[in-house]
Amino acid sequence: MGTSVVRAVDGLSLQVDAGDFVALLGPSGSGKSSLLNLIAGLDRPTAGSVAIHGKDLAQLSRDELAAYRLRTAGMVFQSFNLIPTMTLVENVELPMRFAEVERAERQSLARQALDRVGLGPRAAHRPAELSGGEQQRAAIARALINHPRLLLADEPTGNLDSHTGAEIMSLIAECRASLGMTVIMVTHERALAERYARRMLFLADGKLIGDMVNGAVDGAANGATA
C-alpha cells in the first residue's frame, strides 16, 4: 500500500530438488510466506524468475498460472481455508470441478481421499462442525486431489496444538513418501522442521541466511534421495 516499496523477498536465489521436503524457517516478516506465494503462483515476482519443472511462472499468463495452481501445486494454509458453506466432500471436490472431472468420478474420488485422511464418516459435515486437526486433514485431502507434484504448506500446524500438529506433519510426510512429491513448508517451529524436513532454509529480511541439509531425518520415511 502507499508509495513505499516493500521487498518481502529480495535477491534470493535457491534451487529445490524434485521429491525433497523443504522447510522455510524464519521470524515473522522474514519473507517466507511471500516466497511460498511466489512458488504457489499466487504472486508474481517484480524481477527475477521462479522456475518449476523448467517453466518460468513469471512468464505465464493468468490462466496458465491458474492451471498451474490447479494441477501442479497443492496448497495447505494455517487457517485451513475450507469454504464454510460447503461440506467436506464438496470442499475436496471443488478443485476437480475446476479441472472438469466427471461428477460421478469426482464424488467417489473425493470420498476416497477423505477416507485416506481418516475423515470418511465426516464427509457430509461442514468445516465448522469439525476440530482444527480434522479441518486441516480435509484441507490436505483437497490439496492432493488433483495429484500435484508440489505440496506447499503455509504454517500448517500454526493453529493446532502440538499433538495434533505432529499428526498433521506425519500425514504430510506420509503423503510425500507415497506420492513422491516435493513438499515446501513454511514454519517457525524449528523442532517440527528438524523432525520432518530434509532441508532447512533460513530467511531473514527477504534474504536467505542459511541452508542446511538435515541428516537426522530418517531417509526411508522420506522416500528416495535427491
Added chain:
Amino acid sequence: MKTPDLLELATRNLRESMLRNSLTTIGISVGVASLVSMMSLGVGLQRMISVRLEKVGFNLLTVLNRGNFRMGAQAMDLSQANAADERALDEAARVEIERLPGVIEAYPDLRFTGEFAFGDVTRHALTTGLPDSVKTTDDFSNVRGRYFSAPGAAEAIVDKYFAAELLGQTVKRPGRGMLKKSAPVSLDAGALAKDVVGKPLVLNYSERVSGAGQAGGYSVEPRQATVKIVGVADIDIQSRYARTGVFLPMKFAEGLHVMQAADLRATSAPVYNMLIVRVREAGQVQKVEDAVKKMGFGAFSIQDAMRSLRQGFAVFDIFLGVFGSLALAVASIGIVNTLVMAILERRREIGIMKAIGASDSDVKRVFFAEAGAMGVVGGVVGVLFGWLIGRAISVGTNIYLTRQGAANVEVWYVSWWLVAGAIGFSLVVSLLAGWYPASRASRLDPVEALRYE
C-alpha cells in the same frame, strides 16, 4: 468449469444468502411484471380493435367510380386520378375485377329502405342484398332456418330484432357504443324462427324504370314483391350488417331495380354506385386495391385506416415498454448492488477458489451464473405477477362494463412471444448487471483476498 457444475454452484451460493437474493429477485420480478402488464395491455387493446375491424370487413375492398370517389373522399390518395378517364363502373368492370387473382367476389353494395308487410303488421327496414360468399362468414353460418336456396330466389332472411318487431314485440336494439344505460333485451333467434320461417313477407318499393320516353331518363314506379322468410339471423353488433333488418339474395335484389339515392344523377346505362370486393385473405387486399386503381377506379379498404392506427399503436407500445423497462432498470441496479455486496462478503472464498486453481473466468462465470439465475427466476415470477395484474385489470374492466350494460371485452392479451421475450429480456438485463461485479470478482488478487477476514 462445466455448465451444469456452474449452475449448481451458483444456485447453492444463492441459497446461502436467501433473504438478500430473494429481495433482489423480487425487485427483478416487479420490473418484469410491470413490463409484461404494460406490453400486454398495449397488445390487448390493439387486438381488441383489430378483431372489431375484421368483423366489419377486413378482407373487403370498396371500389367507387373515380368521380364519386373524389367527392366522397377528398382526403384519400388521388395520385392516380388521371390514369384513365372516368371509366364506368359497369357490369363489364365488375366481371373484370372479379377475375383479379385473390378475389372471391365483387358485388354491388345494395342497400335500400323498404316497407315490409307481415300479416297485418307493416314496418320499415334497411334491406341489404347478400352475395353468395357471405354464407360461410360468422354472421350467416349460424342462421336459424336456412340460407338462400339460390342467388335469385325470392327468399328473405330477417334479423332477429326485426323478426321480433314483425311479431309485434317492442324491442330495443343494442347500440354500438360500449356504454349504455340499460342492458339490451336478449332475443332467442331459434324461438323467433319457429314463428316466422316459411311465412310470406311483402315488400313495397319503388322501381327505377329506364328509357321511358326520353333518352338518358328514367321513371319511378311503385312495385310490390313477395318473398318467403327462410331464416333468422343473429348478427353481431360489431358486424357491417348489424343494422339491416331484411336480407335478400343479391341477384334477386338486383332484379328489383330498386330506386337508390345515387340513381338521381345517374345516366341511363346501369352503372354501379359502388362495388364491394371480397378478397380471399386480408393480406391480399393491398394487391387487389392497386390493381383496381390501375383499372381507373377509386378504391379503399379498412386496412388503409389500419395503417395509421398501427403506427399509433407502435408508439403506444414503445411508450408502455419504456415505463416497464425503467422498472427493470431499477431492478438491475439491485442486482449490481447485491452482487457487489456478495463480492465483499465472499472475498475470502474467491481467494480460496483461486488458490486451489480456479481461473479468472471460472470466478467470473460463477458470478455471472448467479446473476443469470436471479434474472431467470425473477423473469418467470414477474411474468406470473404481470399475468395476474392483467387478469385483475381485465376482470375489473369487465365488471364495470357489465354494470354499464355493455358487452365484455378482452383488453388484455399475453402472447407466448411476450412471455419468452420478458424472461429473455430479464436474463439479458441481469447478465449485463452482473458483468461489472463478475469481472471485478475475477480480477481479485488471491493473496489479498486470502488475507481478508
